[in-house]
Amino acid sequence: MNYKKLNIDWNADPNAPEPYLSVSGKQVSLRFYLNPFLFDQIEKDGEGELIFLNCHKYSFNNCNDEGYLHGQYRYSNEQPPWGEFYLLQTDWKYDFPMECTILEEKFSEDQMKHFIFFFRDNTFECVAEDYVFSYLNKTIP
Template identity: 35%
Template sequence: MTSRFTKLNDGWNADPNVPNEQVDLLDRELALSFNLNRFRFAALKGERATLRFSGVSHYRLGEENDHAWYEGFGRYPEAPGWGEFYEVREDIVELDADGWIAVRDLPASRHFLFYLRDSTFECLANDWTFERLT
C-alpha cells in the first residue's frame, strides 16, 4: 500500500544546514530539539524548538540523508518533500529498519516522520506538540 503523508509543520522548520538535532527521553515522552530555519521563517540565529511526543512506543534517528532521498533510495521516496515534518498513514509500520528503539510495549496510534539535513527521525506516539525555546 502507498503511504499517505500529512504535512504538520506550518510556519516553521528545522535549519536546512545545521539542525543540530537532539533526542531526549523522559518516561514515555520524547523531545526532539533542533535549530529553527531562519532563512524561510521568522526565527533568530541559533533559535531552537522542540517537538514533544507523548505515549511513545518506538523511535529512530536514522542516517538517511537528502542525497539518498533525492536519488530514490529513501525509506519513503514517495514523501511529498524533503525537510518536512509529516504524519504517515499506512497499513504497516516496518520496525525492521535499522535503529528503532523500543520505549514501551504498548502500541502507539500515530506515526511521525521528520526529514532533517543528514538524518531521518521517526516516532510512533499518540500525540505531539511544538514549542519554541527562548
C-alpha cells in the same frame, strides 16, 4: 501513501539543525535549530522542540538529504518530500525502520500515529499518541 505536513509556519534550519534527542520514560524530545531564512518570526539561532507523548517506538537514523534524493530510503522524494515534518498514514506495524528503539510494549494501537521528520543529516521517525511543538530561546512566537 497519504501524509500531512505538520510544520506550517516553522521548519528546521536547512544547513545545521543539529537535532538533539532525549528520552524520559515514554516521552521523546527532539530539539533543533529553526530556519530563520524563510520565517520572519524566527531569529538566528532560534530553537524548537518537538515532544512526542506516549511514544511506542522511534528511529533516529543517518539517512540524509543526498541519500533520500538518490533513493536510499524506503520512500521516494514525492512521498513525502524531503525536509519537513509529517504525519504519515501508513500501517506502521510494517512500515517502520527495522533498527529502532521500543519504549513501550503495551499500547493502544488505535491511539498511535506515525510521525517522520527529515533533517539535513538525519531522519527521525516515531510512533506516538501525539506531539507538542514549542519555540525555545531566541525566537519570537
